[in-house]
Amino acid sequence: MLDKICGLARSAGNTIMKFYNSEKFINISYKSDKTPITNVDHEANSIIKKGLSLITPNIPILSEEELYNFKICQHWNHYWLVDPLDGTKEFLKKNGEFTVNISLIKNGIPVLGVIYAPFFDILYCSLNKHAWKEKKPGYKERIYVSKSKVPLLITSRSHPDKELKDYLRARKNYRIKKMGSSLKFCLIAEGIAHIYPRFGNTHIWDTAAGHSIVVAAGGKVKTWTDENLNYSLSSRRSFVNTGFCASTS
Structure with missing residues (x-):
């Protein structure tokens, strides 16, 4: 399943980059907290939601770009958590520092995580106790934290x-x-x-x-x-x- 989620993140990222690299119209509005949201966020969200519904039809999806009744969500023990375009401000500034985020939550713990940075074409992912960096689809390299005297x-x-x-x-x-x-x-x-x-x-x-x-x-x-x-x-x-x-x- 991890490879399918990685592919889904890449697909959403490719759509984001089509807007980023072209003169396509970007419609900007603002949420109640004054953070921007665009039609690009919604396009990426649609791709991810459709894909997750096919991969795991019985697991609910919680996305930044949707409105939810929190009391209903409180009954979810397992759910997908999605930020289809994390760093919308950076996307609009065109500095490349934006990502597609998908994670699977089980009993309050994120057990699977995928972060794709489409501008850099680098993907990071994890499953249980293993984490990888993927520069090309399917070619995963294990990654580990490190310490430094001057952090x-x-x-x-x-x-x-x-x-x-x-x-x-x-x-x-x-x-x-x-x-x-x-x-x-x-x-x-x-x-x-x-x-x-x-x-x-x-x-x-x-x-x-x-x-x-x-x-x-x-x-x-x-x-x-x-x-x-x-x-x-x-x-x-x-x-x-x-x-x-x-x-x-």
Whole structure:
């Protein structure tokens, strides 16, 4: 099934790139939180939903681009979690830092994760305790987190916050890199970056696929109270995450 999901992410990514590389009309609107959404998000979402419905017709799908009755979703123990275009701001800026995110949640845990970066044509995926980087379809290379005496901290390009400034001020020995979308998780999983601290709001579709890949590569994703970031809808009041830190240890 993992290969089918990887293929599905690539298919959605190819559609995204057709808009990115052409003069096709991009219709931009804004959600209640003032984040942008485009017709490209909806096109990618349609491809993924249709594909998942064929692969696993009995597993419900929760996507960023749909509206849901949260009380109904709370009864889902197993579900797909989708962000069809993570990093819409970066897509519109044309800096390439956007991804397609698909993950499978079982009993609050992301057990499968796929992140495809169509601009770079690189895919990251995980299943249980194994994580891979795929530069060509079907050619997977195992990836692992790594440690460093001078860790590379990777932070959001578009979402600065005061807590992050305070966190950095308290640290002494580090390098820093800013990046958009869930690629931040991927750089930790393949051993390039080492810490991704996040204080501002994210949603479960922003983090689940990256969470799965980081943990499968040997890292961890914990809240600031040292608890596992949980995707069990029955124990939540909304789709919003608390702050967290993804790291190599």
